[in-house]
Each structure stands twice: as C-alpha cells, then as structure tokens.
Amino acid sequence: MRDVGTLLEALPYIREFHGQTVVIKYGGAAMEDSELREEFARDVVLLKYVGLNPIVVHGGGPDITSYMERLGLPVKFVGGLRVSDTDTVEVAKMVLVGKVNKEIVLRLNRHGQSAVGLCGDDGSLFRVSRRSGPDGQDIGFVGAIERVNIDVIAHVASDYIPVIASVGSDRDGHSYNINADEAAGAVAGAMGAYKVIFLTDVPGWLRDPADPQSLIGQATVEEVESSLGSLEGGMRPKLQACMDAIHQGVSAAHILDGRAPHSLLLELFTDAGIGTKIEGAP
Numbered sequence: 001m002r003d004v005g006t007l008l009e010a011l012p013y014i015r016e017f018h019g020q021t022v023v024i025k026y027g028g029a030a031m032e033d034s035e036l037r038e039e040f041a042r043d044v045v046l047l048k049y050v051g052l053n054p055i056v057v058h059g060g061g062p063d064i065t066s067y068m069e070r071l072g073l074p075v076k077f078v079g080g081l082r083v084s085d086t087d088t089v090e091v092a093k094m095v096l097v098g099k100v101n102k103e104i105v106l107r108l109n110r111h112g113q114s115a116v117g118l119c120g121d122d123g124s125l126f127r128v129s130r131r132s133g134p135d136g137q138d139i140g141f142v143g144a145i146e147r148v149n150i151d152v153i154a155h156v157a158s159d160y161i162p163v164i165a166s167v168g169s170d171r172d173g174h175s176y177n178i179n180a181d182e183a184a185g186a187v188a189g190a191m192g193a194y195k196v197i198f199l200t201d202v203p204g205w206l207r208d209p210a211d212p213q214s215l216i217g218q219a220t221v222e223e224v225e226s227s228l229g230s231l232e233g234g235m236r237p238k239l240q241a242c243m244d245a246i247h248q249g250v251s252a253a254h255i256l257d258g259r260a261p262h263s264l265l266l267e268l269f270t271d272a273g274i275g276t277k278i279e280g281a282p
Contacts, residue, residue, distance in 0.1 A: 010269035017268065018051035020194035021157070025184035025241075026058040026104070028201040030258030040199075041107035043264045048113045048161055055153065056108075056115075056163045057187055059180030060100040064092050079134035080234040084141045084177040089167075092177045093119075096165040104163050115161040120145075120168025120178065123152035126186075128168040128176050134236070143168050143176030145183060148190035181234075185241030189248025196245045197267065198238050199258030204276030205235060219278050221246055239278075246280040253278045 024044065030036045047054045061082070065075050068091055076083040084092065101117040108115035120126030120143075128143030145168065156162045164187065166180040181198060188196035207214040224239050231239065242253035256263045256275035267273050 006270075009271060013269045014050050017194065019053070021053045021055060021188075021191050022047065022268075023055045023057060023184055023188035023191065023193045023196045023245075024264065025181055025196070025198040026056050026258075027061065027180055028199060028258045030199045030263075031058070031060065031100070032062060033259075036258065036261065037107060038111075039261055040258075040264070041104075041111045043262055044161060045108060045111045045113040046265070047268075053157055054161055055157060055187060055191065055193070056104065056161065057166060057180060057184040058096070058100060058104060058163065059166055060092075060096050061180075063095045063100055064088075067091050067095055078137050078139050079232065080237045081133060081139055081142055081179055082177060083139045086141065089141045089175050089177050093167050093175055096167055101163055101165040108161055108163070113161055114159070115163050116156045117163045117165070118152065118156065119165040120183075121175075123149055125149050125152050125164070126168030126178065126183070128170055128178060130170070130176070141174065141176045143170070143178045145178065145186040148186050150190050153187065153191060179237050179241075181237045181241040182244070185243075185245040185253075188245040188250050188253075192248075193245070193250050195252050195254065195268075196242070196250050197254045197256060197264065198241070199256055199263065200234070200238065201257070201259060202235075203257045204255045204274075205239065209233070209235070216276050219276060221278065221280060224278055242278050246278065249280075251280055 030040050044054050068075050097119045105115045105117045126145050127147040128145050131144035133139045153162050166178040166183040168178055169175050203212055203215045205216045254277050256267055
C-alpha cells in the first residue's frame with residue numbers, strides 16, 4: 001500500500017508536467033559514483049516515458065581536473081569558474097565531448113531511451129564570447145553564452161534525449177570552456193523550459209556552507225539576487241544560472257543533492273520535495 005500511495009502522490013505531478021521541458025544540469029557526485037550514475041540514467045528515462053521532455057546538460061569538472069593533473073597542467077578556479085588557457089580548453093573538450101558525453105548517452109540508451117550527444121559546436125548550438133571573472137579578472141578562454149540555437153535541440157528532443165556538453169566557440173571559431181551551470185540556465189531559458197534542476201554535492205543552498213542543516217528550502221528571486229554579491233565558490237554560478245533562467249521565463253529552478261538516490265524523482269513527484277526551490281514572480 002505504501003508503494004500505491006507513492007504512485008498516487010506522483011500522479012498529479014505527472015499530469016502537471018506532461019509535455020513540459022525539464023533541463024537537468026548533471027554533475028558532481030551523481031556523475032562519479034557508479035550506482036548513482038545508473039540511477040540517474042533510469043530516472044531520466046522514466047521522465048521521458050511518463051511524458052516529460054528531459055534535456056541533460058553536463059559538466060565533468062573532476063574528470064577534467066584529473067586529466068590536467070596527469071598532464072602537469074595548473075588547475076585554478078576564480079569565483080567557481082575554471083581558469084582556462086588553450087591547453088585547458090583542449091583537455092576540457094576532449095574529456096567532456098569525447099568521454100563524459102558518450103558515457104551518459106550509452107547509459108541512457110542502455111536503460112531504454114535513445115539519446116543523442118551534442119556540444120556547443122554542433123549545429124552552432126552555442127555562440128559564445130569571452131567572459132571575465134566575477135571581479136573582472138582575466139580567466140582565459142571561458143565563454144559566456146550569447147545565443148542558443150534552440151532549433152537544434154528541439155529537432156533532437158522530438159525523438160531523443162539531448163545530452164549537451166558545456167563547450168562552445170565564438171564567431172571566429174575559437175573554442176571555449178563553458179561553466180555547465182551557466183549552460184544549463186541558458187538552455188532552459190532559451191527553450192522556455194518549465195523547470196531547470198541542478199544536481200550538486202550539497203543538500204542545496206545553505207545559509208552557512210559549513211552547516212548542512214542550514215538548508216534554504218525555498219527562496220525568492222529577490223532573496224537570491226541580494227545574496228549573490230557575498231557568495232563564493234561553486235554555489236555562486238549555480239544561483240546566477242537559476243536567476244538567468246527565471247528571468248527568461250522558467251517557472252522554477254531547483255538545486256538538489258545529487259548524492260541522494262533518486263533526488264530528481266523525489267523533487268519532481270513528491271509533496272515534500274528536497275533541496276532548494278527558487279520560484280519566479282507569479
């Protein structure tokens with residue numbers, strides 16, 4: 001009866017979300033643990049089967065760092081963004097497009113839904129320009145997305161699950177590393193997604209980053225924007241991406257603990273939900 005109750009609890013959410021686009025930023029521990037990788041793939045396939053249109057946008061920071069360290073390349077972050085010279089971009093592109101993207105596609109295929117891997121270069125999906133760090137620092141070939149070619153995504157999503165690696169190029173063909181949170185927010189906004197969901201390695205947005213119990217379960221746009229200037233590390237680009245998506249019409253953004261099994265389904269299909277939810281103006 002408990003299982004029946006869970007299904008009945010999920011029914012109104014399945015009805016509400018049917019036919020809606022949900023963008024999922026996949027990263028952190030959910031990509032590193034083998035069991036969590038399989039559960040994520042099953043969860044995304046389930047979303048497709050019950051009538052949602054999931055789009056996966058992924059990073060791969062730990063893999064990039066690992067390969068850079070093997071090659072003796074310096075690893076440096078500013079405001080949660082990886083400082084990227086030409087060698088770093090080459091490694092990032094190799095790892096994200098050639099390794100991580102294909103592993104995700106294969107898992108989704110294996111669990112019953114065909115997926116297609118894309119990156120910002122495919123069909124000119126992302127047009128980017130060079131960006132600076134949070135305080136104007138030079139952080140190298142890190143791209144800010146100027147435009148998302150939604151026709152490419154829509155064409156793929158009609159029959160497949162799009163899986164997008166966060167790299168792209170500018171008008172002159174120079175390659176850029178793109179923060180995956182920013183890419184997910186840009187895709188969600190451009191596609192008019194119903195929701196954008198960020199999987200991370202903490203319970204959500206914490207008032208005190210050192211205290212897992214200080215979770216902010218729900219926040220307004222105003223609360224987030226007033227706090228952005230004081231934030232450091234990886235939460236800053238996530239919250240900025242939430243704001244970017246909501247300002248483009250996405251109804252809600254969620255930051256979830258990807259270490260929790262099936263966190264994606266729990267947030268979408270249960271009354272309690274988990275993590276942090278940020279809603280736009282009604």
